[in-house]
Amino acid sequence: MRAVIVAIGVAFLISLFGTPIAIKVFTRLKAGQPIRAEGPAMHQGKKGTPTMGGVVFILATVIAYVAGHLALTTLPDAQIAQVEPTITALVLLGLMVFSGAVGFIDDFLKVRKRHSGGLNKRGKLAGQIIVGAVFGIVALYFPSTMYGPAGNRTNAETVASTTLSFIRDIPALEIGKIGAVIVIIMVVMAATNGVNLTDGLDGLATGASVMVLAAYSLIAFWQYRHWCADPNYTEAYCYTVRDPLEIALIAGAAAGACVGFLWWNTSPARIFMGDTGALGLGGLIAGMAMSTRTILLLPILGGLFVIITMSVVIQIISFRTTGKRVFRMSPLQHHFELAGWSEVNIVVRFWIIAGIGVAIALGLFYSEFLAAVT
Numbered sequence: 001m002r003a004v005i006v007a008i009g010v011a012f013l014i015s016l017f018g019t020p021i022a023i024k025v026f027t028r029l030k031a032g033q034p035i036r037a038e039g040p041a042m043h044q045g046k047k048g049t050p051t052m053g054g055v056v057f058i059l060a061t062v063i064a065y066v067a068g069h070l071a072l073t074t075l076p077d078a079q080i081a082q083v084e085p086t087i088t089a090l091v092l093l094g095l096m097v098f099s100g101a102v103g104f105i106d107d108f109l110k111v112r113k114r115h116s117g118g119l120n121k122r123g124k125l126a127g128q129i130i131v132g133a134v135f136g137i138v139a140l141y142f143p144s145t146m147y148g149p150a151g152n153r154t155n156a157e158t159v160a161s162t163t164l165s166f167i168r169d170i171p172a173l174e175i176g177k178i179g180a181v182i183v184i185i186m187v188v189m190a191a192t193n194g195v196n197l198t199d200g201l202d203g204l205a206t207g208a209s210v211m212v213l214a215a216y217s218l219i220a221f222w223q224y225r226h227w228c229a230d231p232n233y234t235e236a237y238c239y240t241v242r243d244p245l246e247i248a249l250i251a252g253a254a255a256g257a258c259v260g261f262l263w264w265n266t267s268p269a270r271i272f273m274g275d276t277g278a279l280g281l282g283g284l285i286a287g288m289a290m291s292t293r294t295i296l297l298l299p300i301l302g303g304l305f306v307i308i309t310m311s312v313v314i315q316i317i318s319f320r321t322t323g324k325r326v327f328r329m330s331p332l333q334h335h336f337e338l339a340g341w342s343e344v345n346i347v348v349r350f351w352i353i354a355g356i357g358v359a360i361a362l363g364l365f366y367s368e369f370l371a372a373v374t
Contacts, residue, residue: 001221002071002072003068003069003071003072003245003249004068004217004221004245004248004249004252005252006064006067006068006070006071007064007065007067007068007071007249007250007252007253007256008064008252008253008255008256009256010060010063010064010067010068010253010256011057011060011061011063011064011252011253011254011255011256011257011260012060012256012257012259012260013260014056014059014060014063014064014257014260015056015057015060015256015257015258015259015260015261016260016261016263017260018056018059018060018260019053019056019260019261019263019264019265019271020264022050022052022053022055022056022271023050023053023264023270023271026050026051026052026053026271027050030111031050031051031052031107031111032047032048032049032050032051032111034047034110034111034113034114046269049269049270049271049272050270050271050272051107051110051111051271051272051273051274051276052104052107052108052111052272052273052274052276052277053261053264053265053271053272053273053274053276053277054100054103054104054273054274054275054276054277054278054279054280054281055100055104055276055277056257056261057254057257057258057260057261057273057277057280058096058097058100058257058276058277058280060253060256060257060260061093061096061250061253061254061257061284062093062097064253064256064257065089065093065249065250065253068249068253069084069085069249086242086243086246087138087139087142087143087159087242087243088159088242088243088246088247088291089243089246089250090138091135091138091139091159091160091287091290091291092246092247092250092284092287092288092291093250094134094135094138095131095132095135095188095283095284095286095287096254096280096281096283096284096287097280098131098134098135098283099128099131099188099192099279099280099282099283099284100276100277100279100280100283101127102119102124102127102128102131102275102279103196103274103275103276103277103278103279103280104274104275104276105118105119105123105127106118106119106124106274106275106276106279107274107275107276118275125189128185128188128189128192128193128279129185129189131188131283132184132185132186132187132188132189132286133181133184133185135184135287136160136180136181136184136185136188136290137181138159139158139159139160139184139290139291140158140159140160140162140177140180140181140184141158141177142158142159143156143157143158143242157240157241157242158242159242159243159290159291160180160184160290160291161180161293162174162175162176162177162179162180163175163180164183164295164296165293165294165295165296165297166294166295166296166297167294167297167364167365167368168239168240168293168368169240169293183295184286184290187286187289187290187295187298188282188283188286190286190309191282191283191285191286191289191298191302191305192278192279192282192283192286193282193309194282194302194305194306194308194309195208195209195278195279195281195282195285195305196275196278196279196282197305197308197309197312197331198278198304198305198308198331198333199272199273199275199277199278200331200333200334201267201333201337201343201346201347202265202266202267202268202269202343202347203262203265203266203267203269203347204333204346204347204350204351205273205277205278205281206258206261206262206265206266206273206277207262207266207347207351207354208302208304208305208350208351208354209254209255209258209281209285210255210258210259210262211351211354211355211358212285212288212301212302212354212358213251213252213254213255213258213281213284213285213288214251214252214255214358215301215358215361215362216247216248216251216285216288216292216301217247217248217249217251217252217255218248218362219292219294219362219365220241220244220245220247220248220251220288220291220292221244221245221248222239222365222366222369223239223241223244223247223292224244224245224248226238226239226369227239227241227244228240228241237369237372237373239293240293241291241292241293242291243291244292247288247291247292250284251284251288254281254284258281261273261277267343267344267347285298285302286298289301294365297361297364297365300357300360300361300364301357301358301361301362302354302357303353303354303356303357303358303360303361304350304353304354304357307332307353308331308332308333309331311327311330311331311332311335312330312331314326314327314330315327315330316330333346333350
C-alpha cells in the first residue's frame, strides 16, 4: 500500500507543479489549440489555449512508477513483492506512452497547420492498431516468473488472457492468442477514441478518467490482497492475474497525475490535454481492463465514454440513412451546449454519470467476491 500511496503523491505533485511550466513552454512555442469553425460558437474564445498538456501527466505517471518502486525497496524482505520492473509495467506504460505519441503527432500537425485537422483518420487508426498489436503480443507471448506477497515463487502468468473476461476470466469464452490480440486491438481503439471524443469541455475527460483509473487501482489492489499467488487464498475466490500490485501502482499514479492536471484544466482551462493526453489515457485504460481481466466490465466502468461514443455513432448512422440529425451536434456534450446548458453544468452532470458507472462496476466486482466466499 505504501508504494501505491507514494506513486499517487509523486504523480500529483509533479503534475500540479509541472503543468504551469508546460503552459509557459507551450505558450512560447505558440502551441495553441486550433478550434473547429463548425463547433459551438462559445468555443472560439478558447482559441490559442496551449494544448498537448497530456505530456505532463504521462511523464508524471512514468516518474511516479519509478518512485513507487523505490518505496518498495524500503520494505522488509519478507514483504517485498514485485520490486523489479515487470512485463506488466512495460505493457501498461507502453500503451500509455505510445498511444500518447500517436496523439502527439496529431496535436503537432494541428499546431503546425494552424488547423483543427491533424493526423488523418487512416493515420490515427493505423497508429492505434500498431500500438494495440505490439503490446497485445507482448502481453500474451512473454510470461515470466511472478512473486507472491510473501516473496514465494509462483507459476508464470501472461499479462493478458486468451479468454474473454468480466470480473474474472470466463473459461467458456476461450478465443486463443490470435483472437486475444484482435480483441486487445479493438479495446485499445475503443478506449482511446472514447476518451478522445469525451475530451472537448474543460475538465470533462480528465475528471472522468480520474474516476475510472481510481477504480482500477482499487480493483487491482483488492486482487493483490486476494491473489492466487498467495498460498493463504483458495482457488475458489482468489484472482489469477499477473502483477496486480504493479497495476494498482500505475493506475493510482495516473489518477493522481490527472488530479494535478485537473487543477489547471478545469473551467476556464489554462491548458488542454489534447489528443496526446486523451489517447494516452485511453491506451492505459484499455491496458487496465486487459491486465485485471475485466474487459467486459470496462463498458460499465467507462459508461460515460460509451454513451458519448454512441452519440457519435447514432448521429452518423441517422444522417447517412435519413439525412436527419438526432442531436444538435455530436459528441453529446456539444448537443447540450447548443441546448443552452452552461459548460460547467454539463461537466459536473456528466461527471455524475461517470461516477454512477464506476459505482455500478465496483459493486458488481465486489459482489462477485462476496458471493464466492459465502
